[in-house]
Amino acid sequence: MGMTMTQKILAAHAGLPEVHAGDLIEAKLDVVLGNDVTTPVAIGVFEKAGFTEVFDNEKIVIALDHYTPCKDIKSAELCVIAREFAKKHNITHLYDVGTVGIEHALLPEQGLVGPGDCIIGADSHTCTYGALGAFSTGVGSTDMAAGMASGLNWFRVPPAIKVELTGKLQPFVSGKDVILHLIGLIGVDGALYQSLEFAGDGVGELSMDDRFTISNMAIEAGGKNGIFPVDDKTMEYIQGRFGREPAVYEADEDAEYERVVRIDLSMLEPTVSLPHLPSNTKTVGEAAGMPVQQVVIGSCTNGRMSDMRVAASILEGKKVADGVRCIVIPATQQIYLDCMKEGLLEIFVKAGCAVSAPTCGPCLGGHMGVMADGERAVATTNRNFVGRMGHTGSEVILASPAVAAASAIAGCVADPRKA
16 A cells, blocks of 8 residues: 555654554654743753753754743743753854744744654644645644754654645635635544645645645644645745755555545635634635634734735725734744735735734734624634633634735725725
C-alpha cells in the first residue's frame, strides 16, 4: 500500500522506508516553535527535567507575538523568561517587539520553513506550514521542551482525508471561504487526528496566501495537519527565502485515504461561520444584516499582504459605519512596510480604522480589541468559541477580509460583491 504526503515526510524523518496509519514513530525535527504564552511553560519543563543544552540553537524559533507589545505585568514577565532563555542558549531566531510578526505568517516569510520539513510548534495553528508541502503540527509545551532538548518527537502516524479541489474561485471568494466551507461540510471533528491532504486541478488556482489560510485552519476540523502538494507557486514562493534544499514528496497513486471530499471552487460563495463554532457556516447572503460592533482584519489566518489589499480595495474612499470599531493588523513588520509603501495604511486610517503593530491580540481575547457583553464582531481570525474574543456574552463571526471590510462599512454582515 502506498503512502500519503504526510506519511512520506514522517517516514523520511524517522529513517524508515515506510510508515502506516497508526504507527508510533520517533521523528527528527527541522524546526521547534514557541511563542510568548507557550515558551515560558516549555522552559519550565526543560529546566525541571535537568536539560542544560538545546539540540540546535538555529532550529528553535521563539516569536513573542500573542500579548505583545506587552499588555500587562504578567505578559511582560513571560517575555522576560523567553528572552533570557534565548540569550542563555544563543537562540538565533528570537523575534521580539520591533522584529516580530504573527508567528505563522512570520516563519514562511523569513524562510524558516519549507517543503518536506517536519515541524512542531507549541501553538495549535502550526499546521499552517503544510501550505509549503511540510508536515507541521501543534503540540503542547511539554513536547516543545522535549523537542528543544532532543530534536526529536513521537508521533502516531495519522490516516488521511483527501480533499479534491476543482474549478477556480470567483471574485471576492478566497481560501478562507474554502476552508470554512470544508469545515461546514465535515464538522469540527470531521478530520480528528487525520491529515487533510489537498489535491486536484483546483490547487493550482489557489495563491500561496489562500493555501496558508486553508492549512492554518485544518485544526478547526480536528486535523493533525493540512498539506498541499509542492508546485511551481510553492517553489516561486520559497525562492530567495528558504536556505535549505527543499525535499519534495508526492502522494503515491495507491495511497490510502479514509474518504475523499470533493469541492468545486467555482461554486463557492463568500462564507461565514456564525457563533459559536467554525462549522456553523452560512453563505454571506444567509447571514447578511446581522449587526456588528467590531471588525478585526488580521491574524495568522488572514493578515497577509493579499488580505490587506482586498480589504483596502473595499474600504478605499468609504467610511467605517458609526458605532463600529474596525481594527486592522498587518501580520508582520514587512507586511506593515509594504502596506505603507502601497498607501494601504492611509486608506485604512482615512476610512476610520485603527491600525496596529503585528500582534495576535484580539484573536484570543488578549488585547487590542477585547469585547464586552452583548457585542458581536466579524473577524478574519480562526476561532469563534464562547468567550474567544472577550466576554462570554460576546460573539464572533468568522469571515474573509473581503466580507470583514464590507461589514465594517455596512455596520452589519455584508456581501463584498455588493459593497
